[in-house]
Amino acid sequence: MLLAAAKGFSTSFSFGESIDDIDQKQLIELITENNEYCTDKMIGGRIYLKPDQIYPSREGVFLRINQFDLVRLSCVYSDDEGCYIIP
Numbered sequence: 001m002l003l004a005a006a007k008g009f010s011t012s013f014s015f016g017e018s019i020d021d022i023d024q025k026q027l028i029e030l031i032t033e034n035n036e037y038c039t040d041k042m043i044g045g046r047i048y049l050k051p052d053q054i055y056p057s058r059e060g061v062f063l064r065i066n067q068f069d070l071v072r073l074s075c076v077y078s079d080d081e082g083c084y085i086i087p
Contacts, residue, residue: 022071024074024087027071027073028047028085028087030065030069030071031047031063031065031071031085033065034065034066037050037053037064037065037066037067038050038053038063038064038065038066040082041081043081045086045087046077046081046084046085046086047084047085047086047087048081048082048083048084049063049076049082049083049084049085051082051083053065054073054076054083055070059072060072060073060074061073061076073085
């Protein structure tokens with residue numbers, strides 16, 4: 001498994017497919033397209049993530065957006081409601 005890092009960008013990869021560097025707008029689009037799989041709720045401009053779809057690793061924090069794909073999250077916040085990102 002390969003991971004690529006680009007400063008200021010999230011990294012998306014699929015098992016068996018090529019790695020694509022994506023920006024924050026593309027990341028939000030991917031998460032929105034797969035919201036039933038990876039998001040818990042949206043409150044006040046925050047996108048709360050399903051905790052069982054978040055994977056910390058030495059290479060960063062990843063979100064499983066569907067059955068096959070993970071994206072690297074450049075920044076994850078948390079509060080009493082759970083872990084979230086800000087679009």
